[in-house]
Amino acid sequence: MVDTHKWILGVMLLGFIVLHVGIVNSDVSSEPVVAVYYYVWYGSDGRHWSDSNDTLVLFGDMPVIGFYSSMNTSVIEWQLGLIEDAGIDVLFVSWWGPRSYEDHAAQKLFSIISNGNYSVKAAILVEPYLHTERSDWYNESFWSITLDYIMENYVEKYPNVYFRLNGKPLVLAFNPIGMTYKPNDNRFEIRIVGNDVDNAGYQDWDLWPDYLAPWVTLKDVELRVRRDGYVALTPRFDDRLFCIYSNRTGCDDRLVDPTYVAQAYIKQWEWVIEHKNEVKIIAIYSWNEYHERSMIEPHYDATAEIPGYTPYTIYNITKHYIQLLKKTGETSPPSNTTTSWLAVDVGKILFFIAALSFITYYLFEIRHRKNFKTVVIGTIRSFYVEAKHVLEKLKSITKKK
Template identity: 25%
Template sequence: MKPNRRHLLSVLTAAALLPLKALSQSLPRKEVLVFYYGWYGTRAYSGQDIHWLNPDTVRERIADAPNYPVGGPYDSLDPAVIARQMSEIKSAGITGLIVSWWGQTDRTNDQLRRVLDAAGAQGLKVTAYVEQVASAEGVAADTLYLYQTYSRHPAWLRLNNKPVIMYFDRLMQDIGLDGWQKARVLIEKQAPNAISYVATANTLKEIKGRKSAFDGLHIYSQQFEGAETRLLPSLWRTKYYTDWVKAQSGAKVTTATILPGFDDRLQLDRKGKRPVIKREDGKPFRDLWNAAIAAKPDWILIVSFNEWHEASQIEPSTAFGSRELETCRQMSAKFLR
């Protein structure tokens, strides 16, 4: 019996396409993620001002923040505030949040529960940013808690079909690479091959040293690079992002971080000359967006939605209005298309 030539051709064609299909399925989904802080409290809602130092609603000033939020200080546990923020983030074309998390008994843990539901209602993704580090055992315990408590939520961010948990640079400062390796062994014993780990690496040297220990890396403290004066800023931006993304080659996800502005000089515990990045007319932020997009990372990360102490927020302020949210809306559409 002669084989059906048409059937044979279709089988061969399908076989040839299999590697391409597998490759496309393994590529990370593009994301625009914003660092988000849920540590704020007000007397009206929580009985005390938390992370708002001596707020003056008449003069519209906060003693430890250079800018003032539209509508004044708010409480991060207030469902109406969370709903408003999720709506703003969604409207800006951002796809998800990296939520600052300070431990199982901290107020940010309660806030994370509420954000997950509100973000999910908007179609946004969420992951936790582990910031409190005591020991390798503590990191393992907190990671397993997050995994077991939240990772099955439909809004939790995933990479290669595994929930993502992210770590601030304090992890490496406090316990080092050896401490992280120990923590990961403890995690994997209870949750083998179940989590995607993404951590901080602020320099090319740090990427090289940490890449094998994590599924992905990201910059957070970009202000030191960004505050330097450049002879040819456009050439610096191009090289900066190209080198950064290239250095991550081989990681399961590549990232590029952008920063709208920075000024932490009102933080009295930070000594010496501090880096300041002025927003000017908003063009520097747009320039960083364009350079980051051109470098073709998988994820673009924005520092931050509402870190008011460091004046890196894109949340509406009396100084800048919603300008940065509008920039994100335009640029996110360009990146994600």
């Protein structure tokens, strides 16, 4: 009897412990993740500030702090302060390959986040750094070199900063990467980001909601929720300079709210608030992509026509709706809480098995023993004492957290 008694108690206690730990460690926050695409290609020597026909910035558009360098510590800290204050959770950092300018700037960004008092996370967006639209160049060898480099120089070096999806480091890649070859690397969650997602058929997420374009007058909006509950927003898209001075075509067909008069950004955010239970990741294009004029970073604006516009208007709209979202949002637990919720389920199962064993064992006892009542009372008392002891220990652990 003694051995069976101990076995039942042991299983019940194990179930209780696993159940409690699972609940304690579960991220009960139901808020969606808010991300923003972040660009680190700017330099103090004019780099990417209209230094070529491929890096044009419309005259009159300028960051409120002036044309800056992505390598400047003060600039990065200024940006991170605003990003944190707005409630943005993750930066999707545009990255142009090992040992590139953007690589050095991105590593500096990760270092500042890691060493500073910041809660924001970051993940790498791999750009087509071979500078070709030939998708076959982005092959198995390309991916192997790229992922190994990201693992060594970002994930392992800054584990407290790197953003994880489903428990794995997230790596994004911009089309045409992924068109011909997409790796199956169990170290990462890999998502292909791009344009014309519905027709192209190989991307996972929109960079920006290009399916809404052209959008230059007031209209209703219906956003498209992609894999992982991802939805993309943009305050504006306007690359018409590149149709005039470079080799792009079809810019008018891609135009989204160049003057902000159509209230495109507000309408997108209102859709998100209304459909918050469907959304898990909200990605804003962009923090500071000035070439395509999608920036939410505080800036002077060449074409804004909304009454009372200030350099902080679009940023403040972002901040307002994130606060509203996180105040009222109720969605299912984020994917990275799977392990904790599994612990809850395992605990329930173990507890059920033990309870069933308890009932079965003592139904047998009642037929074969006269001291059934004494045994049951003694067992319940023993379980109560042990459970109380375990609970006190778990409470002390929880307080330390």
